[in-house]
Amino acid sequence: LSGMSTVTKDFKRVRVASNTEIYPGYFIISLDLPEPITAGPGQFLQLRLIDRGQFLRRPFGIFDHKDNNIDILYKVRGDITSKISLIKPGESLDLIAPLGNGFDILNKKERPIIVSGGTGFAPLNFLAKKISLKEGLFIIGSAGAESKVFAELLGLAGLDTLVISEDGSVGKKGIVSDYLRENLSSDSIVFSAGPLQMLKSVYSIAEDKGLKTQLSFESHFACGLGLCWGCAIKTKQGTLRVCSEGPVFKGEDILWREI
Amino acid sequence: MIDLGSLKFKSPLLLSSGCIEYNESVKDLIPFNSVGAVITKTVTLKESGGNPMPRTSEVYLGLLNSIGLQNKGIDYYLSNILPALEDSLNCHIISSISGSTIEEFAELASILDRERAISAIEVNISCPNLEKDSESGIGIFAQDDYMSYGALKAVRESTSKPVIAKLSPDVTDIRSVAQAVSDAGADAITVANTYSAMAIDISTARPKLAKVSGGLSGPAIKPLTLKRVWDVHNTVDLPIIASGGIMDYRDGLEYIIAGATLLSIGTASFINPKAAEEIKIGIDNYLKDRSLKYKDLIGSLKIE
Numbered sequence: 345l346s347g348m349s350t351v352t353k354d355f356k357r358v359r360v361a362s363n364t365e366i367y368p369g370y371f372i373i374s375l376d377l378p379e380p381i382t383a384g385p386g387q388f389l390q391l392r393l394i395d396r397g398q399f400l401r402r403p404f405g406i407f408d409h410k411d412n413n414i415d416i417l418y419k420v421r422g423d424i425t426s427k428i429s430l431i432k433p434g435e436s437l438d439l440i441a442p443l444g445n446g447f448d449i450l451n452k453k454e455r456p457i458i459v460s461g462g463t464g465f466a467p468l469n470f471l472a473k474k475i476s477l478k479e480g481l482f483i484i485g486s487a488g489a490e491s492k493v494f495a496e497l498l499g500l501a502g503l504d505t506l507v508i509s510e511d512g513s514v515g516k517k518g519i520v521s522d523y524l525r526e527n528l529s530s531d532s533i534v535f536s537a538g539p540l541q542m543l544k545s546v547y548s549i550a551e552d553k554g555l556k557t558q559l560s561f562e563s564h565f566a567c568g569l570g571l572c573w574g575c576a577i578k579t580k581q582g583t584l585r586v587c588s589e590g591p592v593f594k595g596e597d598i599l600w601r602e603i
Numbered sequence: 604m605i606d607l608g609s610l611k612f613k614s615p616l617l618l619s620s621g622c623i624e625y626n627e628s629v630k631d632l633i634p635f636n637s638v639g640a641v642i643t644k645t646v647t648l649k650e651s652g653g654n655p656m657p658r659t660s661e662v663y664l665g666l667l668n669s670i671g672l673q674n675k676g677i678d679y680y681l682s683n684i685l686p687a688l689e690d691s692l693n694c695h696i697i698s699s700i701s702g703s704t705i706e707e708f709a710e711l712a713s714i715l716d717r718e719r720a721i722s723a724i725e726v727n728i729s730c731p732n733l734e735k736d737s738e739s740g741i742g743i744f745a746q747d748d749y750m751s752y753g754a755l756k757a758v759r760e761s762t763s764k765p766v767i768a769k770l771s772p773d774v775t776d777i778r779s780v781a782q783a784v785s786d787a788g789a790d791a792i793t794v795a796n797t798y799s800a801m802a803i804d805i806s807t808a809r810p811k812l813a814k815v816s817g818g819l820s821g822p823a824i825k826p827l828t829l830k831r832v833w834d835v836h837n838t839v840d841l842p843i844i845a846s847g848g849i850m851d852y853r854d855g856l857e858y859i860i861a862g863a864t865l866l867s868i869g870t871a872s873f874i875n876p877k878a879a880e881e882i883k884i885g886i887d888n889y890l891k892d893r894s895l896k897y898k899d900l901i902g903s904l905k906i907e
Contacts, residue, residue, distance in 0.1 A: 375711050392874065399821065400661050401874060440632070440876070557688050565665055566659040567873035569632065573644075573658035583652060583673065588628065603656070 352437045357394070357436045363429070369420045370463075371429050375439065377412040385471035386446025386537075386560055386592040390523070390568040392438040396427050401440070403568050403587070405467035405537070405560070414441065415465040426506065443568060445590050447471050447535060447558050454533040454556075456480040459520050459546050462487070462537025465494045467560055468537050472503060481506060481527055484521035485538070489513045512587070521545035528553050534595075538602070547595040557595030561586050578602040605639070605897060607842045607864060608765050610695065610722055614638035615859075615897065616879040619869035620645055620699035620725060620769075620847055621670065625688055633872060634719070634880040639865065640695035643684065645727045647700070648707050650676040660811035662802050665824065665848075669817030672701055672730055677714055679888045685720055696724035697767070700758075701730055708754045710763035724764055726789075728754050729771035729796035731818040733754075735753050745771035746798070750781040755787035767844065769793040772824075777831045778838040785839040793844040793867065794832045798824055820870045822848045829861055836862025836902050850878070852885020859886070864903040 361374040373521040383389075383406055402424050407417040417531060420429050431437065446467070455473060460468045465484060472482055482498065484491040492514035495505045506523060509516030520538075524546060528534075534550045536543055537560035552558045563575035563586035570588035577586050577589040578599040584590065604830040605612045618633070620642040625635065635641060637752070655675025660667045682697075688696050698721050700711040706773035708726060715721055728744035728751055745768075757766050768784035770777060781792055795816025802811040810816070828847025835843055845863035846868070849855050855866045870876035890897060 347722065399664060399874065400666065466615070564659050565658045566661075566668065566870075567622075569629055569634075569873065569876065570626060571622055571629070571873065572668065573624070573673050574668060576653060576656060576658065576670075576673065588626075 358439045367490045375414045380411040383442035384446040386441040389441035407466040455531045457534045458482040459536040461485045461542040464538030472488045560592045614639040615865045617867045621867035629827040632876045638879050642697040645699040646680045647699045655813040656835035665821035667817045669812045669814040689720040695802040697723045699725040701727040705753045705757045709757035709761045716762035725767040727769045731799045746891040752783040752787045755784045767791045770795045781835040781839045791842045824848045833861040852882045855882045
């Protein structure tokens with residue numbers, strides 16, 4: 345399985361099947377597409393409300409996907425996500441998907457360590473379900489108790505989870521990087537998504553042990569389609585676009601001091 | 604067919620420079636082959652890394668950007684970008700160029716003059732995101748009539764291809780710059796580039812763009828640029844490419860009535876990748892409903 349899409353990208357109106365608050369301020373919206381598409385973990389979509397005064401599209405990672413259904417996990421942060429949270433089942437949204445390059449699924453000898461911070465959990469949930477782990481660990485971090493809710497959503501047999509909250513309300517108290525080092529072994533590979541500072545810590549801990557990382561980056565997107573070069577990131581291969589060459593990059597390819 | 608000097612366009616809709624990057628992954632999403640031309644991202648002589656992040660910020664009905672003419676230079680453009688476009692597109696390819704001196708503009712034009720694949724050269728003398736040259740003290744060429752004349756004259760003498768001057772809207776009176784580039788021998792004028800603008804995050808008191816300011820595009824600027832198209836139309840006898848917040852066919856029609864011959868679509872493609880195609884259909888229907896010819900609509904503003 346590769347992160348690349350095998351279908352033609354298109355944009356289309358999609359029907360909202362459900363839009364449920366799973367934790368205060370966090371929603372899962374389930375979208376029914378007109379036909380099945382192929383999208384891999386780490387790819388994203390560009391969403392726009394119809395006739396509600398939204399200007400630029402907003403990118404969202406894919407939380408789960410099968411056939412003609414896509415689920416998105418989102419947090420209400422501003423005007424647009426607030427409006428999305430009010431969408432009722434049966435209403436329509438305008439969608440471009442799938443976009444970007446996702447995670448490369450590992451070979452079976454490697455032990456996956458998945459590390460999420462906040463809504464970085466969304467694309468990693470899809471990844472965890474796709475790689476059907478025999479053994480491995482999913483470290484789920486958040487500010488409050490949402491990490492426990494995420495772990496319950498995952499509900500994946502054979503995968504250990506470690507729940508962490510900054511306020512100590514659920515699981516272990518602290519941030520994910522506090523618990524990463526002790527859970528790494530020589531056959532680990534690290535997948536991560538979350539805030540940039542967290543990705544930096546995750547990379548530096550993994551690199552210290554000589555381990556490979558695949559990290560999903562967030563950026564300011566204007567188009568999200570590779571047209572405008574607004575989401576540049578400095579890499580060893582030159583300046584690349586988070587939306588097109590990413591959002592998933594190998595940690596060793598990033599010029600960390602320049603971002 | 605719409606004429607722009609010696610060039611014929613199958614559609615009046617163009618894809619603006621800097622808002623389009625042809626590649627395999629978007630070839631089916633963007634209607635490359637139904638537009639009149641693709642104006643490629645501005646190329647400079649040498650590679651330019653572009654500006655630090657964040658480079659974009661959404662504002663009310665608009666988009667701020669400070670990409671900073673990131674490109675790999677003219678050699679890469681000729682060896683990698685142009686051949687791919689030539690193989691894939693059946694519309695005009697217009698190359699946008701920028702330089703920090705008049706000599707650089709001339710050199711780029713003479714290099715591109717040899718390329719059969721290129722239908723015209725758009726001279727970008729108006730990017731708001733370049734640093735002022737520390738030696739010459741020159742900022743945006745298009746804010747100075749003499750520099751604008753000089754750049755266009757140099758390009759004119761370096762190529763036999765049609766030459767388009769892309770003006771800045773950030774001037775006291777755009778008519779004098781339009782006259783200057785017309786006198787220099789430009790074949791057409793693009794009105795206009797983005798507006799110098801900024802936004803501040805009040806929670807941190809920091810600018811929303813790393814470079815503090817950038818260029819404003821989108822629906823917020825349409826009435827402003829419309830006035831400038833009208834002014835240029837009433838000043839010089841050159842075809843105008845309108846570029847500024849065209850989101851739907853009604854915006855396009857306003858620009859044509861104000862004097863534009865062609866319409867350039869930029870930010871709208873980010874939201875609706877098929878915008879150029881849909882605007883073309885809307886304009887065709889409008890003309891059909893009123894039994895009008897396209898060329899009769901150009902500059903047809905009625906004033907009592």
